Amino acid sequence: MSLTVSNERFRRRFTTFNEIGATNRDGVNRPSLSSANQEARETLVEWFEEANLDVTVDEMGNLFARRAGANDALNPVLIGSHIDSQYNGGRYDGVIGVLGALEVIETLNADGIQTERPIEVVAWSNEEGVRFQPDMLGSGVFAGEFDLEYAYTREDKEGKTFGEELERIGYKGDEPCEPRDLHCYFELHVEQGPQLSESGLSVGVVGGVYGFVWMNAAFTGSADHAGPTPMHLRHDALVATSDVIESVRRITSTGGDDLVGTVGSIDVHPNSINVIPERVDFTLDFRSYDNDIVDHATEQIQREIEHAANRENVEMEYEEIMRVDAEPFDDECIETVERAADAVGTKYMRIVSGAGHDANYLNEICPTSMIFVPSVDGISHTEDEYTEWADVVRGADVLLHAVLEKAKTDGDEQ
Missing domain, CATH: 3.40.630.10 (Zn peptidases)
Structure with missing residues (x-):
């Protein structure tokens, strides 16, 4: 035996x-x-x-x-x-x-x-x-x-x-x-x-093992009262973040058969029911067994972050904190x-x-x-x-x- x-x-x-x-x-x-x-x-x-x-x-x-x-x-x-x-x-x-x-x-x-x-x-x-x-x-x-x-x-x-x-x-x-x-x-x-x-x-x-990239990102807008502030005067950091989250799904659906992407952590400030979100810190994670696909997804999401910041007229931050190649x-x-x-x-x-x-x-x-x-x-x-x-x-x-x-x-x- x-x-x-x-x-x-x-x-x-x-x-x-x-x-x-x-x-x-x-x-x-x-x-x-x-x-x-x-x-x-x-x-x-x-x-x-x-x-x-x-x-x-x-x-x-x-x-x-x-x-x-x-x-x-x-x-x-x-x-x-x-x-x-x-x-x-x-x-x-x-x-x-x-x-x-x-x-x-x-x-x-x-x-x-x-x-x-x-x-x-x-x-x-x-x-x-x-x-x-x-x-x-x-x-x-x-x-x-x-x-x-x-x-x-x-x-x-x-x-x-x-x-x-x-x-x-x-x-x-x-x-x-x-x-x-x-x-x-x-x-x-x-x-x-x-x-x-x-x-x-x-x-x-x-x-x-899949290659992957981790990123920290943030949007900074303006806090204001949720009631009196008209929609066209808002600079909502969470709206910009939601645009990026939707973009992750779009990128992964077209970027390759094994490409996956996740927004896994979100911190909203001041995080109050009647205050327009001033700042959102969030993370991004893309993975694939093809390093070129990860690179392309990373480039795409950076552009999407810039577009979201411009649409909502908020400031953006972006930092790649980790990258591991697939081998x-x-x-x-x-x-x-x-x-x-x-x-x-x-x-x-x-x-x-x-x-x-x-x-x-x-x-x-x-x-x-x-x-x-x-x-x-x-x-x-x-x-x-x-x-x-x-x-x-x-x-x-x-x-x-x-x-x-x-x-x-x-x-x-x-």
Whole structure:
């Protein structure tokens, strides 16, 4: 029988972990560097140490737990994901990738399997980007996409900086957060879309991730009384914003088969029932597996913002805050995951991810791929997020066999 992870141990840890920051609707509330996120980190470190792993924390608060290899000088196989959540988010997002990686180590320990290469488990900081923008900040600094000072100065809506909060919770480590030699990286994650759920398959072999762009925008008009002010004298920032929202739908309907666009956050000021909105701050998000399509959508929406400002005679602001190009993952790592799925005896499909992941940035510095398990009805980033536990375990088994293939081999330092 093929080597498998422990269903009971994995499930017990998953249940215990998700008591931290639990909501009353079976979700979790563990945004980056919150007190609940701190407790989750402490629990994870305790479990790492119980598994006899060497734990380190880098300058970004990324947690690493290393299992030595027979030839410990070889570059490690890195596996993991993240443990921060959306506000009132789901229990599976990120968590199954970290706990699944730990379960891989526990399985190797329990079966007395010594790998040639070392294996490291990682929990990346601030993957979600819900409290501190941009997202994937910990892996971004690690891969050299962002510098450390930029990351430390990111602010939440209360003006607290990432660096200050990292220090407050006690996870501003001493290890440098910078690119280093890795043999490869695998990440287990829920799909966060409907393809696997609709196909009835348990495993997706991820060939790449959509490219995307994030933007902050704002309109500033004039506040005035909602009653006496004639319509032709108004400079309504919310009307201009609504024009842009409609434009996003129009652009995505004509821009390409896989292009998606979202206005996900809106702050209206003064936000009073009888006052004309003076200022609106909002965000924009465009994604596609074709970088040219993302570029074109970005150019179009910038023009639409300018047109909306002129129509309503308001001031406009526009800033691109993040851009990640779509790139395919490493062919050999993709094929390794497919062989692992075959070893487990599960059917699979090749899939492209519409969501961003830490694997985006790891793909820039080492061979990378991902393993997806189904999100029931494609729902994620909400408390209703759900994945059948049998699928979670099957994904962890695929991760286990992919790691075994990569970590048991010796060879060059790549």
